[in-house]
Amino acid sequence: xxxxxxxxxxxxxxxxxxxxxxxxxxxxxxxxxxxxxxxxxxxxxxxxxxxxxxxxxxxxxxxxxxxxxxxxxxxxxxxxxxxxxxxxxxxxxxxxxxxxxxxxxxxxxxxxxxxxxxxxxxxxxxxxxxxxxxxxxxxxxxxxxxxxxxxxxxxxxxxxxxxxxxxxxxxxxxxxxxxxxxxxxxxxxxxxxxxxxxxxxxxxxxxxxxxxxxxxxxxxxxxxxxxxxxxxxxxxxxxxxxxxxxxxxxxxxxxxxxxxxxxxxxxxxxxxxxxxxxxxxxxxxxxxxxxxxxxxxxxxxxxxxxxxxxxxxxxxxxxxxxxxxxxxxxxxxxxxxxxxxxxxxxxxxxxxxxxxxxxxxxxxxxxxxxxxxxxxxxxxxxxxxxxxxxxxxxxxxxxxxxxxxxxxxxxxxxxxxxxxxxxxxx
Amino acid sequence: xxxxxxxxxxxxxxxxxxxxxxxxxxxxxxxxxxxxxxxxxxxxxxxxxxxxxxxxxxxxxxxxxxxxxxxxxxxxxxxxxxxxxxxxxxxxxxxxxxxxxxxxxxxxxxxxxxxxxxxxxxxxxxxxxxxxxxxxxxxxxxxxxxxxxxxxxxxxxxxxxxxxxxxxxxxxxxxxxxxxxxxxxxxxxxxxxxxxxxxxxxxxxxxxxxxxxxxxxxxxxxxxxxxxxxxxxxxxxxxxxxxxxxxxxxxxxxxxxx
Numbered sequence: 001x002x003x004x005x006x007x008x009x010x011x012x013x014x015x016x017x018x019x020x021x022x023x024x025x026x027x028x029x030x031x032x033x034x035x036x037x038x039x040x041x042x043x044x045x046x047x048x049x050x051x052x053x054x055x056x057x058x059x060x061x062x063x064x065x066x067x068x069x070x071x072x073x074x075x076x077x078x079x080x081x082x083x084x085x086x087x088x089x090x091x092x093x094x095x096x097x098x099x100x101x102x103x104x105x106x107x108x109x110x111x112x113x114x115x116x117x118x119x120x121x122x123x124x125x126x127x128x129x130x131x132x133x134x135x136x137x138x139x140x141x142x143x144x145x146x147x148x149x150x151x152x153x154x155x156x157x158x159x160x161x162x163x164x165x166x167x168x169x170x171x172x173x174x175x176x177x178x179x180x181x182x183x184x185x186x187x188x189x190x191x192x193x194x195x196x197x198x199x200x201x202x203x204x205x206x207x208x209x210x211x212x213x214x215x216x217x218x219x220x221x222x223x224x225x226x227x228x229x230x231x232x233x234x235x236x237x238x239x240x241x242x243x244x245x246x247x248x249x250x251x252x253x254x255x256x257x258x259x260x261x262x263x264x265x266x267x268x269x270x271x272x273x274x275x276x277x278x279x280x281x282x283x284x285x286x287x288x289x290x291x292x293x294x295x296x297x298x299x300x301x302x303x304x305x306x307x308x309x310x311x312x313x314x315x316x317x318x319x320x321x322x323x324x325x326x327x328x329x330x331x332x333x334x335x336x337x338x339x340x341x342x343x344x345x346x347x348x349x350x351x352x353x354x355x356x357x358x359x360x361x362x363x364x365x366x367x368x369x370x371x372x373x374x375x376x377x378x379x380x381x382x383x384x385x386x387x388x389x390x391x392x393x394x395x396x397x398x399x400x401x402x403x404x405x406x407x408x409x410x411x412x413x414x415x416x417x418x419x420x421x422x423x424x425x426x
Numbered sequence: 427x428x429x430x431x432x433x434x435x436x437x438x439x440x441x442x443x444x445x446x447x448x449x450x451x452x453x454x455x456x457x458x459x460x461x462x463x464x465x466x467x468x469x470x471x472x473x474x475x476x477x478x479x480x481x482x483x484x485x486x487x488x489x490x491x492x493x494x495x496x497x498x499x500x501x502x503x504x505x506x507x508x509x510x511x512x513x514x515x516x517x518x519x520x521x522x523x524x525x526x527x528x529x530x531x532x533x534x535x536x537x538x539x540x541x542x543x544x545x546x547x548x549x550x551x552x553x554x555x556x557x558x559x560x561x562x563x564x565x566x567x568x569x570x571x572x573x574x575x576x577x578x579x580x581x582x583x584x585x586x587x588x589x590x591x592x593x594x595x596x597x598x599x600x601x602x603x604x605x606x607x608x609x610x611x612x613x614x615x616x617x618x619x620x621x622x623x624x625x626x627x628x629x630x631x632x633x634x635x636x637x638x639x640x641x642x643x644x645x646x647x648x649x650x651x652x653x654x655x656x657x658x659x660x661x662x663x664x665x666x667x668x669x670x671x672x673x674x675x676x677x678x679x680x681x682x683x684x
Contacts, residue, residue, distance in 0.1 A: 012608035014497050022535040025684070027555075027602035028503045028522040033593040093591020093611040097571075100590050106572035111594055114570070209564060209668055210600035302667075372602045373684035375517060376535065 015093065018391060019381045026376035032368045035394045036382055037091035039364045040402045042201045042223060043230070043357055045084045047406070049198040050231010051077035052125065052190055057277065059128075059187035068270055071132065072242075073235040075417045078125050079409040085118065087402050090393045110204045121190070121197045128186040130164070131179045133417050137161045138171050160416060198227040205363060212303030212374075213310070213367040218292050225285035230356035232278045236271060237349040238410070240342060243267075246420065271345050278352070279335050286328055289359070306374040314369060314377060319362050327355015464578035468618055469645045470674040471652045471661070472554050476639035479504050479552040481526035486634030488524065490619060492609075499605040500524065501616040502556040502631055507682050508532060509548045515682055516540065527552070553683050554640060556631070557582065557603045557616035558664065558672030565595035565604060565615075574613065580673060581620055586612045600668045618642060645673075 016031025051073040057063050058070030089098050102119075105112035144150060144158035199220035205211075206219025293311070296304060311319060331351040334344060365380045383395030392398055427435075487502045488495050503522030509515055518533040531539040563582050566574050573588035574595055589612035596604040596613060607614035619629035623642065627633075632640045643652020655661065661675040664683070 012494050012497055014499050014608050015606040015611075017498060024535055025517040025519075026535065028519050029499050029596075029605040030602045031605075033596050033606070088592075091592070093593070093606055094589065097588070097590040100571040100573075100588065104571050104588075106569055108567045109570040109594065110568065111570035111592060204594075208568075208597050210598055372600060373517070375515070375684055 013388070013390065015390070019383055019394070021379040021381065022371075022376065023379065024371075024376040025373050026371040026378060027373055030371055030378065032365065032378055032380045034364055034368060035091070035380065036396075036399050037087040037394055037402070039357070039360045040087040040399060041084070041091075042198075042205075042227075042364075043360045044080060044087060044402065044406075045198050045201050046223065046227030046230045046356065046360075047234050048077055048080040048084050048121075048231070049194040049224070050228045050233075051080060051235050052194040052231070053228050054232050054235050054274070054277070056187040056191050056194075059183055060191065063273075066270070066274065068267065069235060069239060069274055072239055072419050073231075074125070074129060074132065075413055075419050076235055076238060076406070076410055077231075078129055078417075079413050080406045081122055081125060082409055083402060083405045085114075086405065088114075090398050090402070110200060110207055113200055117193070117197050117200060121193050124186055124190045124193055128183055128190065129417060130166075131182045131186065134165070134168065134179055135171050135176060136418070137165045138169050141165055142169075164416070195224050199224045205367070210372065211367050212307055212370075214363065216292055218288055222285065222288045222292065225281055225288060226356050226359055228281045229278065229285050230353055232274060232281065233349045233352040233356070236274050236278070237346065237353070238407075240271065240346060240349075242419075244342075268340075268342065271342070272340055275335050275340060275345065275348075279332070282328065282332060282335075282352070286324075286332075303374060306370045310366060310370050310377070314379075315362060315366050318358060318366070323355055323358040323362055327351055327358050331355065465646055466579040467645045468559065468580050468623060468673070469643055469652065469656065470556065470559070470618065471641045471643060471655055472674060472676050473639045473641075474551055474553050474676060474678040474680075476637040477504065477552040477554055478637060479506055479523060479527040480636065481523040482634040482636060483554060483631035483640060484522050484524045486630040487616070487619075490622075490630035493614065494608050495524075497608045498522075499608065499614070501603070501614070502554065505553045505555060505683075506532075506550070507553065507680070508542055508550040509682060510542065510546045511548045512546075516542070517682075517684065523552075549680075551678075551680060553676075553679070554631075555601065555603070555664075556674060557618070558601055558670065558674045559618065561671035561673060562669060564598040564600070564668070564670055568594045568598040570594065577620075581617050581623075582615070583617055583620060584613050584615060586610055589613050600665050600670065601672075 014031070016033050016035070019035060020031040022030075054066070055070045055072075055074040055077060058066040089095050092098055101112060102115040105115055107113070141158060141161040144154055144161070147154065150158065202220035202223030205214040205223075206216055208214045296307060331348045334348040334351075368378060369380065370377055382399075383391035386392035386395050386397050481504060483502055484500055484504065487493070488500060491501055493499065493501055498521065500522035503519050504527075505517055505519045506523070506527050507515065507517045516532045516534075520527075520533045530544070531541050534540055559581050561580070563576055566576050566582060569575075570592060571588060571590055573585045573590070574582060575585070576582050586607075591606065591612055593606070593613070596606070604613055604615045606612065619627075619631075622629055629640075629642055632642050641652050643650040643656075645653050645656065647653055648657075655677070656675050659677070661677055662679045663672045663675060664679070666672065
């Protein structure tokens with residue numbers, strides 16, 4: 001009892017107080033409760049959805065130019081999938097109870113759908129991956145089984161691939177054709193599910209009637225479009241980086257000449273092709289965002305006064321300079337200029353990703369930068385150097401952990417699902 | 427027993443059991459409650475004319491409900507509105523008015539204050555705020571695990587053992603009454619001192635108010651004095667445009683109140 005009393009009488013940290021600055025009239029309990037991790041959450045799910053849509057463009061619509069990208073982005077989407085719920089977990093005040101969302105979902109809540117949608121989507125991606133890589137598993141498992149002097153990594157590889165065949169060793173022409181059909185169906189079903197996964201992330205925000213900036217039925221659609229943009233951009237970027245790294249490694253002395261010939265680096269044609277789809281989805285995303293802005297200004301309901309002061313005043317740099325100019329306009333022009341080079345593509349893609357990140361930031365943080373009283377403002381200061389668990393989780397450090405995680409996972413996953421090694425593919 | 431007899435008896439037994447069985451109905455607790463609706467619906471009445479901004483209610487609430495005294499969050503608070511003669515609207519609620527409004531300086535946030543001289547003031551008043559125990563509570567709707575729920579007497583409660591601390595309810599409340607409890611790390615809100623009203627006691631803030639500016643009542647009881655005021659006099663509620671159907675009624679609410 002005395003413990004509780006001493007904590008009660010002391011000055012315990014109020015969640016949100018450490019990074020919120022209040023200006024003018026703000027209700028006493030108002031803080032920026034949803035901070036950097038909630039910016040990261042839609043950013044990461046967006047990347048998942050986008051990467052999957054990109055891989056489906058090949059499988060469903062048979063866009064042959066995207067063949068290399070398709071396999072790559074499917075594995076990357078799977079890596080991102082595991083990272084997507086991590087920001088949510090990081091921001092929970094009771095992270096150990098996070099499982100309640102799966103166990104006792106309360107279905108009037110948009111977040112409760114997370115368990116269902118996320119598991120469905122995960123199952124689809126996992127089974128599609130299995131069908132794509134089944135032939136490889138069978139071949140590897142059989143090759144290693146007959147090998148007499150297996151090294152330890154080879155034994156592990158043998159065990160993993162044998163388990164992953166799930167006892168199905170039939171790789172006749174007929175069986176592989178069935179696999180291909182299954183991939184096509186799964187990729188087809190996956191597109192709406194991926195869109196739903198992300199669209200509903202938009203719904204989480206769009207349905208909050210108390211928040212004047214968030215509440216719009218356009219929110220889910222805006223989220224899907226920018227998700228696809230960011231997903232395609234990240235896949236292209238990772239593709240370029242890994243291909244270039246492989247080329248660098250192959251050009252080291254001691255590598256046989258024929259291997260060096262084989263690894264040529266990035267297929268520029270592939271990048272140019274994909275960037276066309278990127279432009280296409282960017283146009284959609286930007287048009288919808290501008291429509292939302294114009295509509296708000298034109299209808300000018302009660303909240304418009306405070307929204308205007310945020311959009312054109314306090315957050316002007318974040319919205320119009322960083323998001324629209326640096327993140328949208330410059331990459332858009334850069335992609336339209338003919339003769340795209342690898343270097344220009346890298347810079348452009350980084351800018352596109354930055355633009356989408358700023359869009360998430362401006363929605364999540366921007367939506368909390370004004371008081372419910374409509375007569376005050378809140379300023380967010382991202383904690384840079386953590387001094388307790390809260391400022392670690394919801395600060396720069398936590399954000400970097402989330403950003404690095406997909407690449408670590410992707411690296412581990414490529415050990416099981418080789419993205420480049422097997423040539424014949426499906 | 428012949429086969430014929432056996433079949434006959436089986437049929438009889440089944441019939442008898444079915445008839446008896448039909449009298450038994452499996453009931454869910456919810457349907458029982460709705461069949462015998464609660465005869466209590468708690469509502470609150472705030473008379474802004476009587477409030478002097480002393481902050482006794484805020485102090486009483488913090489102590490009664492174990493909300494850390496110095497933490498900058500509170501279940502109930504009092505706002506001060508000042509309209510100057512040159513048409514400016516100023517409002518503040520320093521520390522939720524825990525220490526009362528003892529200074530004529532208006533808190534502008536970011537460490538800035540504005541001194542107001544009495545002759546500058548056109549009108550000024552205080553408005554106490556607390557949870558509206560909405561008839562259509564958005565916080566209950568958005569809780570992903572059902573940790574916050576509405577009792578049959580209308581009060582919205584939080585299950586501290588089940589709340590995951592996602593903050594969605596805090597975002598969904600248009601009145602800003604919710605916050606994270608600094609010690610329990612779960613969503614926290616005013617519940618009309620549920621532990622007290624269920625024992626026939628008055629909420630701490632009602633008891634602490636020296637001017638009777640805060641009153642609690644049962645809207646389903648036509649003889650309740652609070653009910654009589656709400657049904658017979660001119661009262662209003664906060665932010666009804668959100669469709670939440672708030673159940674804290676105000677006397678003398680001015681249009682400047684946010």
